[in-house]
Amino acid sequence: MTPRTWLALLAALTVAIAAVALLRRRAARTPAGREFFRHPPAAPGLAVLGFFAIVAIGARLVAPYHPAAQLDIVGLQNQAPSWAHPLGTDTFSRDTWSRLVFGARISLAVGALAMLVAVTVGSIVGAMAGYFRRWVDAVLMRTVDVGLAIPRLFLLLMIAALWEGLPLPVLVLLIGLTGWFGTSRLVRAEVLSVRERDFVAAARALGAGPARVIFRHVLPNAAAPIIVSAALGIGNVLLLEAGLSFLGIGVQPPLPSWGNMIGDGWRQLAVAPWATLFPGLAIAVVVMALNAVGDALRDALDPRREVT
Numbered sequence: 001m002t003p004r005t006w007l008a009l010l011a012a013l014t015v016a017i018a019a020v021a022l023l024r025r026r027a028a029r030t031p032a033g034r035e036f037f038r039h040p041p042a043a044p045g046l047a048v049l050g051f052f053a054i055v056a057i058g059a060r061l062v063a064p065y066h067p068a069a070q071l072d073i074v075g076l077q078n079q080a081p082s083w084a085h086p087l088g089t090d091t092f093s094r095d096t097w098s099r100l101v102f103g104a105r106i107s108l109a110v111g112a113l114a115m116l117v118a119v120t121v122g123s124i125v126g127a128m129a130g131y132f133r134r135w136v137d138a139v140l141m142r143t144v145d146v147g148l149a150i151p152r153l154f155l156l157l158m159i160a161a162l163w164e165g166l167p168l169p170v171l172v173l174l175i176g177l178t179g180w181f182g183t184s185r186l187v188r189a190e191v192l193s194v195r196e197r198d199f200v201a202a203a204r205a206l207g208a209g210p211a212r213v214i215f216r217h218v219l220p221n222a223a224a225p226i227i228v229s230a231a232l233g234i235g236n237v238l239l240l241e242a243g244l245s246f247l248g249i250g251v252q253p254p255l256p257s258w259g260n261m262i263g264d265g266w267r268q269l270a271v272a273p274w275a276t277l278f279p280g281l282a283i284a285v286v287v288m289a290l291n292a293v294g295d296a297l298r299d300a301l302d303p304r305r306e307v308t
Helices: 003-027 031-037 042-057 096-132 134-149 152-162 168-177 181-194 198-205 210-246 258-268 274-300
Strands: none
Touching (some): 003 031, 003 042, 031 042, 042 096, 042 274, 096 210, 096 258, 096 274, 134 181, 152 210, 168 210, 181 210, 198 210, 210 258, 258 274
């Protein structure tokens, strides 16, 4: 790699650590912020996520080669890590580091966008079920029960079998629209409690319609389980996308993702283990960081915690 690449990496790491330090100082002003950073893994988890996000955004500055470039199909096939190629090359002589960096952009974007879809749909469905209750609650919750009863991976595999070569936007929508069921239950339980509070009754007495009450008064006060569900859910979506891409029905080549990198390299595991090892490590590190941040958020936003 060139000196520019190393400088860009160092800058990304510095910015991530500085951002976490600044966030920690600002969060110390609130009880929830202090509770969040009491968790030892919280700050390192945020730093890891910030570093990967910055690297993904600045992939063109950090990656020395195009992710699909076959540098030398004979001379650089399955080359071990070296100064020129720190993570080695794969069986098609593509630079593993460049593919890992551009793969971060795809994998993290799929995880975040799919979870955004799932949280949006789940929050709306859960809020409607908890606010209107009666037959609306019964119909929506029975729909949720059916969704939870069907294995998510089986459903995605069935759709992929019927629709060969899923475009990336469709894949994001499918992952999101099959993952909102658990969030809707969490939001419904919170809304059932919030809807009985005085400020909701006051809003209804002043003539506010159901949509205004739900989106302006109920959902903002039920945000804690939504935020925690989103933080923990991105890791699950990341693993799901990696599994689908490994099977060849997720992100389609030539776009790189951590999952299809593992799928491309597992057959040469004995010859070139680095082609599979490094994307696998990237998935593991990011998922652990997301779980650490999600656990810290769950405790920090718990309304039953003691205020200190």
